[in-house]
Amino acid sequence: MLWRGGRRSTNVEDRRGSGGFGGGFGGGGGGIKVGGLGLVVILLVGWFFGVDPSALLSQIEGGSVGGYEQPANTTPIPQDDEGAQFVQVVLADTEDTWSEIFQQSNATYQPPRLVLFTGRTATACGTGAAAMGPFYCPGDAKVYIDLSFYEELKQRFQAPGDFAQAYVIAHEVGHHIQQLIGSTEDIERAFGGGGQSGADSASVRIELQADCFAGVWAYHANQRKIVEPGDVEEALNAATAIGDDKLQEQGQGYVVPDSFTHGTSAQRVRWFKRGMESGDVNACDTLTAKTL
DSSP, X not given: OOOTTOOOOSOEEEOTTTTSOSSOOOXXXXXXXXXXXXXXXXXXXXXXXXXXXXXXXXXXXXOOGGGOOOOXXXXXXXXXXXXXXXXXXXXXXXXXXXXXXXXXXXXXXXXXXXXXXXXXXXXXXXXXXXXXXXXXXXXXXXXXXXXXXXXXXXXXXXXXXXXXXXXXXXXXHHHHHHHHHTHHHXXXXXXXOTTOXXXXXXXXXXXXXXXXHHHHHHHHHHHTXXXXXXXXXXXXXXXXXXXXXXXXXXXXXXXXXXXXXXXOHHHHHHHHHHHHHHOOGGGGOTTTOXXX
């Protein structure tokens, strides 16, 4: 991926040196919701399996949304921090893509902010934990990522490459797009609400649409000549590696479609490719799709 020298987004917060928490959480119950994903168990069921991380977060911290305060201490992105610079460039490219698409509908794109953190950090959805993997919080319209996840993606899931890493960011931005256009709510209303699992659940349809939106971004990135030979294969390899069926087979030796939350490897690849081949948001209609 030809990312070096690209525009860097200013919508990035670096909390890696701030201790992670700038505000407290109110005590007491109350559900919290994260849109979007032992420590290994949380990683698998959180981001990869698509279980709503709010349930995990509430068990970890018992926090509530009401007590959230914006962390005050963020640090400037170091000039020699290649990992952070990569994230800035990819996020900027998603901003360019979605700004153009929204303009075609006479709308203004409001981009998400992306938060770099280490370990844990406060979010409007509860405490974000690195072990959950990257996730999107609709409560503050932010994407959260601990960059150590990329090493996990490379080593544990055998999905290396910078375009695979970019796909992860584009997928989470896809959840932000869903919030902006209302498709998350539409799919949940049509298919039994959030928190459900199963091969034809709202969760699967939401995640596959986010994969398709990531593909739409990849289409436009290719138009801007920043996609190199082998990049698409990296993204498809990542999509394959985190399919529900493959993860379940690796984790427990058998597949349970009733517990699917993200879709199979083949489905994730298919919907990413649909977005990338068409570049058309309308091709990502998982709400009315008869076959996923």
